[in-house]
Amino acid sequence: MAASRAIRWLNSHKPLAGVYPQLAVALGSAGGLLLIAQAWLVAKVVNGAIFQGAGLAEVQPWLGWLLALYLARALLAWLAERAAFRGAVRVKVALRDRVFRHIQALGPAYLSGERSGALVEALVKGVEDLEPYYARFLPAMTLTVLIPLAILVVVLPMDWLSGLVLLVTAPLIPFFMILIGKGAEALNQRQWRQLARMSGRFLDVIQGLTTLKTFNASRREAETIARVSEDYRRSTMQVLRVAFLSSAVLEFIASLSIAVVAVFIGFRLYQLDLPVPDALGVPQIGFFTGFFVLLLAPEFFLPLRNLGTQYHGRMEAVAAAERLMEILETPPPQGICGTATLAPGAPLHLRLEAIRFAYAPGREALQGLSLDLPPGQRLALVGPSGAGKTTLVNLLLGFLRPNSGRILVDGLNLADVDPAHWRRHLAWVPQNPRLFRGTLLDNIRLGVPDATPESVQTAARQARASGFIEALPQGYETQVGEGGMGLSGGQIQRVALARAFLRDAPLVILDEPTASLAPADEALVQEGIDALARGRTLLVVAHRLNTVRAADRILVMQAGRLVQDGDHASLMASDGPYRGMVAAYGATP
Numbered sequence: 001m002a003a004s005r006a007i008r009w010l011n012s013h014k015p016l017a018g019v020y021p022q023l024a025v026a027l028g029s030a031g032g033l034l035l036i037a038q039a040w041l042v043a044k045v046v047n048g049a050i051f052q053g054a055g056l057a058e059v060q061p062w063l064g065w066l067l068a069l070y071l072a073r074a075l076l077a078w079l080a081e082r083a084a085f086r087g088a089v090r091v092k093v094a095l096r097d098r099v100f101r102h103i104q105a106l107g108p109a110y111l112s113g114e115r116s117g118a119l120v121e122a123l124v125k126g127v128e129d130l131e132p133y134y135a136r137f138l139p140a141m142t143l144t145v146l147i148p149l150a151i152l153v154v155v156l157p158m159d160w161l162s163g164l165v166l167l168v169t170a171p172l173i174p175f176f177m178i179l180i181g182k183g184a185e186a187l188n189q190r191q192w193r194q195l196a197r198m199s200g201r202f203l204d205v206i207q208g209l210t211t212l213k214t215f216n217a218s219r220r221e222a223e224t225i226a227r228v229s230e231d232y233r234r235s236t237m238q239v240l241r242v243a244f245l246s247s248a249v250l251e252f253i254a255s256l257s258i259a260v261v262a263v264f265i266g267f268r269l270y271q272l273d274l275p276v277p278d279a280l281g282v283p284q285i286g287f288f289t290g291f292f293v294l295l296l297a298p299e300f301f302l303p304l305r306n307l308g309t310q311y312h313g314r315m316e317a318v319a320a321a322e323r324l325m326e327i328l329e330t331p332p333p334q335g336i337c338g339t340a341t342l343a344p345g346a347p348l349h350l351r352l353e354a355i356r357f358a359y360a361p362g363r364e365a366l367q368g369l370s371l372d373l374p375p376g377q378r379l380a381l382v383g384p385s386g387a388g389k390t391t392l393v394n395l396l397l398g399f400l401r402p403n404s405g406r407i408l409v410d411g412l413n414l415a416d417v418d419p420a421h422w423r424r425h426l427a428w429v430p431q432n433p434r435l436f437r438g439t440l441l442d443n444i445r446l447g448v449p450d451a452t453p454e455s456v457q458t459a460a461r462q463a464r465a466s467g468f469i470e471a472l473p474q475g476y477e478t479q480v481g482e483g484g485m486g487l488s489g490g491q492i493q494r495v496a497l498a499r500a501f502l503r504d505a506p507l508v509i510l511d512e513p514t515a516s517l518a519p520a521d522e523a524l525v526q527e528g529i530d531a532l533a534r535g536r537t538l539l540v541v542a543h544r545l546n547t548v549r550a551a552d553r554i555l556v557m558q559a560g561r562l563v564q565d566g567d568h569a570s571l572m573a574s575d576g577p578y579r580g581m582v583a584a585y586g587a588t589p
Contacts, residue, residue, distance in 0.1 A: 006321040010133055016094045017134055020087030024139045025146070027080035031073050032147035035299055036154055038069045043292035051287055080139070088135035096127045099324055105332040107399040122323045129320040132313025140310045144174075144303040151300045155293055159285055162261045162293045166300050169257035173250050173304040194235050198228050250308040254301035261297045265290040338416035347375035348409060348425060348506045348537055350396070355405035357391055365391040366402070367560040375506070378538045380548035382581065383557035389541050392557075393509055396539070398422055427505040431512050431543075433496035435484035440469055441476040444498045451502055459501035462531050464524040465494035490525060497528045508536050512543045554578065 014021065045062050048054035100123060103111070111119075148170060156163035205212065205221050212218040268284050285293075342348075350373040358364040365388045373379060381389050394400045395407060398419050407414040414422065427447070435443050444459060445451040456476065460466040468491055472478045484492040493513050500508055513525055530550070532538065542548045549568045556564035556571070556578045564576050571578040 003318050006318045006325065009325055010130070010317060010321050013091055013095060014134070014138070016091045017087030018090055020083045020090070021134070021138060024080045024084035024087065025142045027076050027083060028139060028143045029146050029150075031076040031080065032143065032150055032303075034069050034073050034076065035147075036151065036296065038066065038073065039292055039295040039299070041066045041069065042295060043288050046291060047288040084135040084139050085131075088131045088133075091134050092127050092131060095130065095324070096123065099123055099127070099327055102328050102330075102332075106330060107332065108394060110330065110332075119327075122320070122327060126320040126323055129316045132310060133317035137307075137310040137314045137317070140303065140307045144307045147303045148300050151296050155296060155300075158289050159265075159293050161264055162297070165257060165261050165264065166297065169253065169260075170300070170304065172253050173301065173308065190235060194228075194232050198225075198232050201225065201228060250305050254298075254305055257301065258294075258297045262294055265294055338413075339418050340412060340416045341418055341421045342410060342412065342425065349373070349375050349411075350507075350537070351408040353406045353408065355392075355395065355402045355407065357388075357395065357400065357402050365560050366395075368405070369557075369560065369562055370405075371555065371562065373537060373539070375537050376535065377552045378533045378540070378550070380540045380542045380551035380554045381557065382542045382548060382554060382578070384581075386559075387557040388560040389557060391560075393511070393539075393541060396507075396509065397426065397428065425505055425507055427500035427503045427508045429493075429496045429500050429508070429510045429513050433484075433492055433499075435480055435482075435487070435492055435495060437480070437482045439477050439479055440472075440495065443480065443495055444476075444502060447499055447503045456498070456502060459498045460495075462501045463494050463497035463528040465491070465498050465528075468494075490520070490522070493525050494528060497525065497532065500532055501528075506536055507539070508532060509539045509541070511541045513540075556581075 041062055045059045045066065048059055048062075103119065103123070148166075152163055152167060155166065202225060205225060209218065212221055265285065269287065269290055350371075352369055352371040352373075355366050355369040356364065357366040369388070369392070381392065383389055391400070395402060398414070401415055409417065409422075436446070441453065441456055444456050448455075453476065457466060460469055460476075469476055469478070480486050484495070487495070497513065510529065513529065529538075529540075540548065540551065548554050552567065553565060554568060554571055555562060556576070558577060564571055564574075564578050566574075572582065
């Protein structure tokens with residue numbers, strides 16, 4: 001049932017390939033017709049040279065045509081392969097874009113519950129595994145019908161007995177192919193799941209290699225990966241054994257059928273009695289006809305054998321399609337999805353009214369949270385792990401929608417606002433910013449791709465990043481590696497702050513941007529934050545309480561509730577959770 005759903009899903013995306021599959025089939029069919037003409041010319045030349053005493057001068061025109069047919073068939077085969085490949089590429093590009101956009105729509109809530117390695121495996125190798133299905137299996141399936149049918153149309157009027165042998169034995173190949181393929185398909189799906197698990201584990205280990213080395217656990221993980229890899233190797237060998245068995249059976253049936261045709265032709269060429277009833281009226285044939293039919297017999301089974309070879313690609317595509325369907329059928333979380341827009345230039349006044357949110361029944365992350373966030377304030381959000389800080393940030397970013405209650409922006413329900421329009425009013429600086437491979441210029445203008453170099457330089461100066469950037473040999477054109485390779489943590493954080501300055505959004509959300517920084521870097525980043533806070537609403541998720549003293553308001557959360565609200569002095573004056581947290585973390589009073 002799952003495999004049939006996957007096949008229907010794969011076939012539903014065939015229109016994405018455009019006209020290229022039909023073009024590939026047309027070129028392949030033309031090559032098949034030329035193959036029949038080529039066999040006829042070969043039989044003509046051999047018959048003339050051996051039995052009619054023709055010399056080189058007589059057969060030379062036929063040899064010229066034969067050479068032209070060889071070249072034409074090679075050209076048609078190349079064009080057919082190119083057309084099939086182009087069609088498959090179109091499908092891959094469209095599907096990869098669709099899966100990637102759907103993963104984006106699923107948002108951080110979905111990604112946090114998935115192994116990144118498994119998602120990468122599906123997005124990269126999973127989509128690539130669809131290529132053999134669209135580029136080879138589907139054209140081969142059509143050519144398997146057209147080319148043998150064309151050969152039968154030629155053979156049956158010339159020698160119905162040989163045509164009957166071909167017609168009777170041909171269905172045995174797809175029958176055994178399907179019979180063996182059922183077992184191989186189950187093994188292949190299990191192998192795909194093992195590969196996804198192995199890839200996910202391997203990527204997770206690579207990402208956590210520093211931690212593993214620190215706790216002297218790298219050797220144990222290496223042994224685990226070796227064991228998982230060995231299991232995958234054994235699974236792969238099982239699939240290959242079944243695939244080779246299928247190929248051997250197909251070759252055996254085709255060879256047996258060709259041998260029967262050859263025996264029947266040989267009996268009649270030597271004027272011997274065939275082991276068939278005389279009432280059938282088996283006609284005698286000459287050398288030309290017999291040789292021509294015998295040349296076509298292997299070509300009759302070639303598309304069938306080719307289909308058997310490409311059936312393994314079909315199985316891989318089915319296994320990959322099941323994983324892609326699983327991702328695409330996952331409904332996105334209820335975030336903002338309206339069409340309303342905010343008044344241009346208006347300051348953002350946010351109000352949260354009795355917000356409740358639960359990731360699952362009985363796991364409430366926010367319990368009746370009410371807040372008023374006036375424009376231009378600098379707010380710090382503090383609380384223990386699991387207090388609901390990240391959930392609140394995801395609600396404000398529009399990745400989630402509250403189960404009950406409302407988030408109002410200038411009196412407008414955030415759920416009714418167009419998400420792209422809302423996010424243009426936001427700047428987000430996470431605790432561990434992500435830099436991508438490319439120039440520093442491109443990394444800073446990630447959220448504003450059309451920003452001028454001058455505006456990028458201004459943003460970098462405001463973020464206290466221009467000093468180290470301009471000291472580099474290539475300045476803003478300096479290439480950085482994936483994840484900011486080549487830069488320190490403080491430099492990466494200042495590049496992220498420059499992004500926020502360049503975006504010039506009225507609401508800025510920061511997730512403890514000074515965590516894990518050296519004192520010198522922390523001071524520079526803090527200067528950039530102080531400059532960023534001017535004229536904007538700044539919400540800082542704070543883990544280090546020393547960084548919240550300058551906030552206009554400090555919001556203390558516990559178990560999804562707001563338990564304290566005030567500035568540092570007033571909260572320290574009252575006997576509440578905040579003062580206890582300051583004492584516990586050793587922060588300066």
